[in-house]
Amino acid sequence: MSIVTENFPDISFIDDATVEETMNQMIADYQEKYKELTGKDISLGQADPYRLIMYACTMQIYQAMQYADYAGKMSFLKYASGDYLDNLAALRGISRRQAAAASTVLQFSIETEYPFAVAILAGCRVTNGNDLFFATDEYAEIKAGEKQVTVSATCTQTGVQGNDFAPGELNVVVNTLPYVVTVTNTVTTYGGADIEDDDSLRDRIYSVPDTYSTAGPDGAYEYFAKESDTSISDVVVQTPSPGEVVVYVICDGGKLPEEALLQKVSEHLNDRKIRPLTDHVTIRAPEKKEYDIDFTYYIANSQKTAAGTIQAAVNTAIEVYNSWQTEKIGRDINPSYLIQKIMEAGAKRVDVRSPVYTVLNNSTIAMAGTVNAMYGGIEDD
Template sequence: MEYVDLPEILFTPEDAAEIQQNVITIYEGLTGRTLQPADPVRLFLSSLATIIVQQRVLINQTAKGNLLRFASGVALDHMGAFQGSERLNASAAITTLQFTLSIPLSSATGIPPGTRVGAQGGDGSIYFATTEYMEIPAGATTGTVIAACSTSGPAGNGFSPGQINVLMDQLPFVQTATNLTASSGGAAAEMDASFKDRIRTAPESYSTAGPRGAYEFWAKSTSAAILDVHAYSPDEGKVTIVPLMVGGQIPGQDVLAAVAEKLEDRGIRPLTDKVTVTAPTPASYDTTLTYYIGRSRAAEVPAIQSAVTTAVAGYQLWQRSKLGRDINPSELISRVMAAGALRVVPIAPVYTALDATQVAQDKPSTITYGGLVDD
C-alpha cells in the first residue's frame, strides 16, 4: 500500500524573517517609535523571535507526529496500540535440529527444551536451543525439533545444514546433533517504516472473511524478518501466501512453517480456506557493465569508483527487496551515473517482467572501469 500523494502540511508558519518582522512591527505600533537596526530593543526582540521560531518548529513537529506518515518512535508505538498493533520485537533465527542416538533404545529418549547446540567455530557465543520437548521413540535413533538462536537479530542467520553441530549439553546416549535446514528468520526489532505499513493495513485484519490484505497483514506479523508478502487464491477455497525476508532473502522451510502456524489461528483463517505458504520463485540475473568517468573529474576517480561499487550494491538490494519488482536496468544506470559516472554501457541485466510470486536474485557482478573520457 502506497501513501496518497498529499501536499506538505504546515500547522503554523515558521519563517524566521517573517516572525521577526511581525514582532518588531507590533512593538513599533504599540510604542509609536521606529527601531533602528542597532537599537538594543530591536536586538532583544530579535532574540525573542528566535525562541518563537523554535517553538513554531516544535509545534509543527509535534502536530505532524500525530499523522501516521510523520510519526516515529514512541509516538508511532502509541498510534499502533490505538489500532491493536504492536511493534515486532527482534526475532531469533530458527533451524531444525536432528538428534541421533548411538544405539536404538527400548524406551523413548527425551530431549528437554533448552538443549543447546553450538555453531561450528562459534566458540560457544552463538548457539541454538530447542524450543520444545521432543522424544525419540523406542527403537528409533533420530528425532527432529525446532531450535532458536540464543541471540536475537540477524547474527544467527545463514548457517548451512551441518554447521550447527556442537552439542553443548551432554545427554545420555545422544551421539550427535546437527541442523538439517539453513538457519533463517533472525531480524532486528521492527523499524518505523515497516511498522507504519502494518498499521496502515491493520484495518484489513478486522475481517475474518479472508481478504488479501488480512492474510498479508498477519503473515507480516509473524516476524520482523518478513519484508514483503503476497497472498492470492489459485483456486476456490485455496489461498497461497508468498513471504519475502529482509534483504531479499528467500525464506527457509522453518520460516514458512512459522507463517503457516500463525495463519492457522481460527480468528485469522476462514474455516473453508486451505492455506499454503510457499517461498517466492527466484529470478536470477547478471550484472555486467562498463562505466567511464569524465576527464574533468580525474582527481575524483578513486572516490567515484567506490561510489559506483556502492551504487551497484544498492541497486541489487533495491531489486530484491520487493516481490514482483521487474528487473530494470534503467534503475541501475541511473544509480551508477548519480555516483559520478559520465557514461554507462550495460550488458546485463536486461529488462525482465516479474509476477508477484517472483523475486529478483543477483549473481556475482562484473563491473569494469573503462577509463577517462572527454566530457
C-alpha cells in the same frame, strides 16, 4: 521507507517558518507599531539594543514554535515515532512487535545403538563456536535401538543475529551429554527479529483496516502473512480459481523463506478466525529469476580528480540496485534503474550488457547473480 511517508504530503504547523523570517517579522511588527503610536519611522541597526532584545525573544519564541510543530506532527501517522506512534497503534488495537529469537531444528546422533534411551534434556545448548547459543525447546531422547533424534531449538538471544546459520553450522554441544557424539542443525536458522521499527509499525497501522473482516481481501491476507513473522518483507496474494488462495512470501533482503517459515505462515493464515471457511490457502516461496550484472562505465575528464570516489560510489550503486530489484515479488528486471544509480554515482556514461529488461509475473522474484563492473577510464566531456 514506509509507504505512508512516501505517499502522503509534508505538512507544517508553522508554515515552514525559519528563525530569520520570525526575526524579520518581529522587527517589522515593532516598526509598524512604533509608527502607529508616534507617527515616525524608526530603523533598528544591527547593534541597536531593541533589536538585540527582539533577537533574544525570537530564539525563545521560535523554539516554542518548533515544539508546537513537533507536537502537531506527532498526531499524524506520517511523522509519529517512538511512543507517539505506539499510542496511534493502540487506537487501531495493535502494538509494536517485540524482538524475537531465531529457531532451528537440531539433530543429535550417536555412533552405536544402545538397548536404552539416551536423554537430551530441554535447554541443552548448541553453538557454532561463537558467543551465540541455541537451546532445545523440549525434552527429547534417542530411543533404544536408534541412532538419532531431532528436536526444535531457539536462540538464547533475541534479534536478527540468530538468523541464517546454514545447516551444519551449529555443531558444538555446550552441555555435557553422555553417549551423544554429534549434533547439527538440519535447517537454516530463521525467525529472529529485532524490535519492530517505526516504518514497519506505521505501515501496519495504515493497513490494519483491511483486517476488520476475515482475510477475504488480498490486503488482509498480506497483513496477516506479515503479522505471522517479522522477517517477512513482501507478500503477493493470487486467486487462480474461486476459493483457491495462493500466498507468496519473501523475507528481508529478498531471501526466500525456509520450509519451516512457510509452515508457520500457513498455520497462522489457516486459523479459523482469519481464513474464510470457503478459502483453501496455500503458502509458497516465489520462483527465482536470476540476472547477472555486466557493464562498462566511464568517468568524465572534468571529474578525474574524483575518480576513486566515483568508482567506490558505483560499487555502492550496484548494491542499492540489487537491494531494490530483489525487495518486491514480481518486480520486473529493469536495467534503467541500474543506469540511473550509476549516473547518480558520478559516471559520465555506462554501457550495460546485462541485465536486459525482463517482465516478471507476480509469482517470481529477481535474484542477483554474478557482477562484472568494468571501469573503462577517463573520457572527454
